Amino acid sequence: MRAETSAPRRSGTMHVRRADPAHAEVIGRLIRSLAAYEGHAAEVRFSDSQLRRALSGGVPRLHALLAECRGEIIGMLTYTVDFAIWVGGDVVRVDDVFVSESARRKGVGTALFDGLARICAAAGMTARWEIESANASAQAFYRSLGVDIGPKIIARWSEHAIRERAASQPLVGLKPCSDPVLTLLSVADEPGRSHAAAALYQHNVDRTGIDDRAPVGAKLVEPGTGRMVGGLWGRTELGLLFLEMMFIEANYRGKSCGGRLLMAVENEARARGCLRSVVETSSFQAPIFYQRFGYQEFGRVPFGAPGHARIFMSKDLT
Numbered sequence: 001m002r003a004e005t006s007a008p009r010r011s012g013t014m015h016v017r018r019a020d021p022a023h024a025e026v027i028g029r030l031i032r033s034l035a036a037y038e039g040h041a042a043e044v045r046f047s048d049s050q051l052r053r054a055l056s057g058g059v060p061r062l063h064a065l066l067a068e069c070r071g072e073i074i075g076m077l078t079y080t081v082d083f084a085i086w087v088g089g090d091v092v093r094v095d096d097v098f099v100s101e102s103a104r105r106k107g108v109g110t111a112l113f114d115g116l117a118r119i120c121a122a123a124g125m126t127a128r129w130e131i132e133s134a135n136a137s138a139q140a141f142y143r144s145l146g147v148d149i150g151p152k153i154i155a156r157w158s159e160h161a162i163r164e165r166a167a168s169q170p171l172v173g174l175k176p177c178s179d180p181v182l183t184l185l186s187v188a189d190e191p192g193r194s195h196a197a198a199a200l201y202q203h204n205v206d207r208t209g210i211d212d213r214a215p216v217g218a219k220l221v222e223p224g225t226g227r228m229v230g231g232l233w234g235r236t237e238l239g240l241l242f243l244e245m246m247f248i249e250a251n252y253r254g255k256s257c258g259g260r261l262l263m264a265v266e267n268e269a270r271a272r273g274c275l276r277s278v279v280e281t282s283s284f285q286a287p288i289f290y291q292r293f294g295y296q297e298f299g300r301v302p303f304g305a306p307g308h309a310r311i312f313m314s315k316d317l318t
């Protein structure tokens, strides 16, 4: 979406647009500049690929507005949309705001917040954010927009302090009212399964402190018909690429389609910092295919069907 607002005031032709994932690098640079400006450079530890993922998807975890002038990005505002029970709805939390030094006092910051105001007004949202108490110029800027600035003390629980606290406390659970009832499942039970999967993933994040699971995949679509004729689906997590499912229609087999899919997905995993790839296959599926692309077997469990086995393979991606 372009031209949320246009503000040529003293800065040539400038417009504010929504960022897309391709802007991750420039946004990353501006976020790092802001952290350095505020004296917090050492606390910044995101990678541009994490940032790109945060800006991606149907409901991105991070949004950004960019001020662009003659093809150059000269200012940025990032925000998230959170649920706030007091207002019974969504609120915008502004995260990082930065205008390149040479572009300041030319209306760029104002244009970015005008763009945000339109987004908030259209969705009936209010906005809030933190300001360094020593950043007098930012406070003057926000006052010029009519923003209320009130005192509030910010609580920050560091990763170290949290880990110490969590490790020192015994796990306290709610006492169950009665013995849970066991039901044997012979259907997929998708709601139960996805509830458990989300709880389990949260447990993993709590234990590792890392929240980086992201889907990855590639598909092949026939140009004439638009029909999907093959694909590879998996996820990246904790430095590993997990290949979960690959399928190629029979008449497209033997035409290098599998290799193209595999290489595309492995390259994306490398770009996300993955060091190894893992796949489970069956003796009658594709162990030879994976071997050809450098996968090595590290385990096998025989099936009940004689002569067949489940095979576990991995590959070093470095």
Ligand SMILES: CC(C)(COP(=O)(O)OP(=O)(O)OC[C@H]1O[C@@H](n2cnc3c(N)ncnc32)[C@H](O)[C@@H]1OP(=O)(O)O)[C@@H](O)C(=O)NCCC(=O)NCCS
Pocket: 034, 037, 097, 098, 099, 100, 103, 104, 105, 106, 107, 108, 109, 110, 111, 130, 131, 132, 135, 136, 137, 138, 140, 141, 142, 144
């Ligand atoms: C704060 C910041 C985003 C403002 O962006 P900007 O494009 O320079 O602001 P604008 O030109 O739209 O300023 C609009 C009005 O805000 C006020 N204002 C802006 N900067 C000001 C300053 N340094 N001192 C006093 N008032 C200021 C003025 O009233 C100004 O209008 P005027 O120029 O007609 O007097 C920008 O200076 C910046 O990136 N600073 C460094 C990073 C930062 O502090 N980010 C905010 C973190 S919370």
